[in-house]
Amino acid sequence: MVKWFKLFQNEWMKLIRKKSTLVMIGLLFFAVAVMGGILKWDSMKNPSQQSWEQTVQREVAQYSKTKQAVDPSSYQYERLEEQLQTSQYRLENDLPPVQKGSFWWFVEQSQNLISFITLFSIIAAAGIVATEFSTGTIKLLAIRPVSRWKILYSKYITTIVYGFFMLGLLFLFAVVIGAVLFPVESAVALNVTDNGIIESTPLWGYLQWYLYSFVGIVLFTTLAFMISTVFRSNALAIGITMFLMFTGSQVVFLLSRYEWAKYLLFAHTDFTQYITANIMMKGLSPTFSLSILAIYFIGFHVLSYITFTKRDIAV
């Protein structure tokens, strides 16, 4: 019947024309700029004392030590093994890693601001359903020749696209501000493949980091969206989701001795653990994480769907 794209257009218009959205974009730019300023100042004040060879050697020592404590059949062991290989390769071929105070280094540092994007996505998801109820506009929305579930999913898709858009914006800001403040030096990233070690631009690695971070953003956004739909309350959705975002991984850390803790959502929301190989607990792998995340994801959707399509609208 009515095209999905039109529903998306509507939701996007309503989201993007909110003052809070403009404020978020402004804040994001401001945050990247401030970080750029501070890091510039710091890298000029405290240039690195060690040569890059020393740094890499220190890393190698650390990886080897960690490796001994890790189960050889685990994912983590595999990744540590790879990192040792690439570090060795660097030293042998005289390929310095990305240098502190350089453009690529700043792009890498921008990863620390990704939690802002999670926060912004949560805020958008928490408001997109609940606000229609609190302002009463849901009534005019729900009496159109569009089934309720289509309205719900056009809203969901919009928040996910919004999260992706903001993430892209962060990357863009980081590249622009990085290029303005820091020297653009060429650097080489190393990847272990079946055909040995391959040299490439560091760009792919950073994009991969952003993409892996997006997994967590999607889950937190879906959680906030679900709470917003079930309780029809913006504040509750933001409050609960943020609380879980800040405490969830702590709780998993405390419980990591227990086997069942690996079924907790927050053991998996930080998907970048598979890049750093700094894995939260034993027995995790990307496929296992994705399966657990999929189960929670579907659960959140079922709850949203049922409450939104079945419940009376009496605002």
Added chain:
Amino acid sequence: MEVGKVMEHKPVVQLKGLTKTIKKKHLVRDIHLDLLPGEVFGFLGPNGAGKTTTIRMMVGLMKPSQGQVLIDGTDLHANFEKAIGEVGAIVENPELYNYLSGYKNLIHFSRMHKSVTKERIHEVIKQVGLENRIHEKVKTYSLGMRQRLGLAQALLHRPKFLILDEPTNGLDPAGIREFRHYLRKIAREEGVSIFVSSHLLSEIELMCDRVGIIQQGELIDVRNISDSVTDMQWSIDVDSPKKAKQILVDIVSDVEVNAEESSVQFNAEKDLIPEVNKKLVESGLLVYGIASRKTTLEDEFLKVTGGEQVG
């Protein structure tokens, strides 16, 4: 009423035993009602009678506990997208997106219908008289302007059936008069069936063809009101009421003889009275007095509600 008679169509909307029960309390109970094309139907009842609840069920915001809503023969709950496409509505206040312009609001709703063109949007804006302010944000609008914009969004897709829940809230007397004429116009010219709820008797009386009275969730009476609005009831004291009746049956309707008071009673428009008087005098009857009485809906309403005041 004329249009209703001429078209004599099957009902646009049928409510069949509509009931809403929440926590064992009947908010609305067993409402049966047929609405005809081109008809303005008034849904009158005191605050809390269940008007909005009935309307929420008629537009699918609430699911009836029992009963059915048929729109143009289509069951609203079985085939929502098809049935609701024929409906335009304002439920309670016209809540729109405050931070968007009036125009953006209309664009928004038009995208949710199959074929609302830009031309149609401009046409509706003109119809409701919002041309000058349509590109301003809705938060700057007065309540009256919001009502107009609410009406505009309800009309965009040329619905066969228009539901307006207490639409004159916030309008000034001039605005109400204009609104009334406008409603009658679209009912007459476009054959739209209009369902207007109100707790104000005077309002319903002036704009509706038929009225249903709801109290404590039950539809206690449905009647035509157009006659009582245009016609007045007259009483003429004459020496021979029987003879007067024979003379008058040709010109006026519902002539009744009141032998006790030696008078005749009938319904007629005011314009006819000089003619009536002339006829009686020419026939040699002695006319002692002519009295008029407007039978308002209020009398009828007070009768059916047992004297309980509305509103």
